[in-house]
Amino acid sequence: MxxxxxxxxxxxxxxxxxxxxxxxxxxxxxxxxxxxxxxxxxxxxxxxKTKSALAKALIEEYAKEDILHMNEALKKTKYLEGDALERLLQFIQEFVDMMSGLSEPYSCLYATYTYEPSQFDEETLRHISETILTWRNTMEQLIRDVLQDYDTKIEIDIQSLADHTVVIFEGAFVVSKALKGRDLTADHLKHLKNYFQLLFIRKTTKD
Amino acid sequence: MxxxxxxxxxxxxxxxxxxxxxxxxxxxxxxxxxxxxxxxxxxxxxxxKTKSALAKALIEEYAKEDILHMNEALKKTKYLEGDALERLLQFIQEFVDMMSGLSEPYSCLYATYTYEPSQFDEETLRHISETILTWRNTMEQLIRDVLQDYDTKIEIDIQSLADHTVVIFEGAFVVSKALKGRDLTADHLKHLKNYFQLLFIRKTTKD
DNA sequence: TTCAATACATACCAACTAGTCTGTTTAATT
DNA sequence: AATTAAACAGACTAGTTGGTATGTATTGAA
CATH class of the missing domain: 1.10.10.60 (Homeodomain-like)
Structure with missing residues (x-):
């Protein structure tokens, strides 16, 4: 009624x-x-009820969709589980495709909130950090799978390599928006893909 | 008086x-x-005179110091001009050193302004884009110098590779701040350095 | 020691802020 | 058709906002 x-x-x-x-x-x-x-x-x-309630609802919806996209990309690349590196590269490629051909710069709510943190309550901000940590965990698992069959040409810290994806997303958003041109995220994700491609080398099996 | x-x-x-x-x-x-x-x-x-005037003064001072740091790093690595790749790597290393051991996450005014752009006049915002373009030009030159003696293992777009440094800076700032831990910028600049190191391969001279 | 410009203090204001309160409309249920 | 709860309309308020007006203190120069 x-x-x-x-x-x-x-x-x-x-x-x-x-x-x-x-x-x-x-x-x-x-x-x-x-x-x-x-x-x-x-x-x-x-x-x-309040303006803060709107902020909370917004970030919840946004984070939910973000994780959804992440899981979709995971699902779409599951068929490549056999070669973990190929899977990791294709996982990134999914986002390259997604962000390609965007005319306007893409904006991220995480950065919006993060750069005026005092305006939001702890619960709202924790939502952001937890979503980023979900990305970290997912990327870390993908990378660990690669490391079963591959070595790295340069010694790396796995956690920071896992975070590197979100770093490039967020950085590309900021720079695209600041330059007011087209969105550059796809280009920079390609560099991430290149990095992964160059970093790993198949283990030599001593048979 | x-x-x-x-x-x-x-x-x-x-x-x-x-x-x-x-x-x-x-x-x-x-x-x-x-x-x-x-x-x-x-x-x-x-x-x-106004709050906007403060915003303008702030970004001017900030951008000036930013470019100053960039030029200092250029100067410090000038002795490596002989090997352009070594110079590029050391240039990044200068910022790794600078950002290492920061206890608090570092915040950037560019992102602050960029994520509430309507609050600033065009001149103020242009200051940001121009500073980023200065970074682009500097990095592009460093990369072109490398390309005199090196090929890339993967085909790349020079301009987007030039922008990649600022992208990683900005992204690392956002993620560090969002996670409320220590600053992660140095770690992610190391990945950038790794990428450069892996990407370039010395040209084979046909003698 | 007067002068004058710089540097600051404080009361004031109109516009805007998030939020409230009281009432009205809508539409499924009985 | 009457009821009822959800969904909305809009006037109102107390506090805050950026900005102003006017006056005072500081300091080197004349």
Whole structure:
């Protein structure tokens, strides 16, 4: 009973996210969100108790989709399990493909929140760090699988190599946005792929 | 005549920068700056006509120091001009050393501004893109020098490889800050160094 | 020692902020 | 058709925002 609030809720999330990428969180007022969505204050505060609640809902949705994409790429490359390096390279390639041909620079909520951390409660920020750690764990596993059959030409720290993927994502987002051109993420993921390709060398089996 | 305003001016810049890294630009109020510096509104608006003027002064100082560091690293490695690859690797190593042993995550004003771009005028934002392009040009030159004597094992786009350094800087800043641990920049610059080391192979001279 | 420009102090203001309160509309249920 | 809870509308408020106006203190130069 009562009308369906889902479209309104979704609209708030979508337009808020877009506004956050232009103005940041503090720089985005609720009145701005109302203007952009065409809804009123009553509707907004019906769906979100506070502005912080919106921030939390936004990052939860964003992180969920992020991990979803990651798991999709894992699934799509599962058929390459036989050669762990080939799988790792194709895993990165999935994101190269995904980010290719983006006209606008892509913006990331993690960076948005991270660069004004005092505006968010601990739970909200922990959501970000935990998602990054999920990426770390996934990448670490992919790399460990490679290391079963491959050595590295240069001694490396596995954890920091695992983090390197997210580092390149985030860095490419910042630089693309700062240069206001097209999105450069795909290009830089290719460098990551190159690095993996060059770094590993098949173990010599002493038969 | 009149007392010396330099200490006040410098104090405003220093404390503002620290506040920006905690709260972002919109999230930092002038009253907060006054509290932190112990000065009054009159003093603040004597030195900066508007809040935007502060933003501009901050990014100008920041970019100036950034390019200064870059040029220092260039100078320090000039003695390696004979082997361009060795020089490139040592150039990166200079920043590995610089960022090593940082207890706190390092924050970058470029990312701070880039993730709330509507808060700044075009001139201020252009300052950032131009600084990044200066990095691009410098790196591109270093890489071109290498390519005189080396081939790449994998075909690469020089410009995007040139940008890759700033990408890794910015990405490492974001991830370090998001994870709230120690600064990870040095670790990720090492991966960049590894990549360069693996990518180039000395040209075979047909004598 | 007066002068004048620099450097600062403080009260004030209009606009905006997140959030509240009271009421109205909508639509499935009985 | 009446009921009821969900979904929304919009006026209102207390606090904060960037910025101003006006006055005062400091200091070297004349």
């Amino acid at each position: 009562g009308r369906d609030g889902k479209p309104t809720y979704d609209k708030i999330l979508a337009e808020s996210k877009a506004l956050l990428f232009e103005n940041g969180f503090s720089g985005t007022s609720i009145d701005q969100i109302l203007q952009r969505t065409g809804i009123t204050k009553g509707a907004f505060f019906y769906h979100f | 009149g007392r010396d305003g330099k200490p006040t001016y410098d104090k405003i810049l220093a404390e503002s920068k620290a506040l920006l890294f905690e709260n972002g630009f919109s999230g930092t109020s002038i009253d907060q700056i006054l509290q932190r510096t112990g000065i009054t509104k009159g003093a603040f608006f004597y030195h900066f």
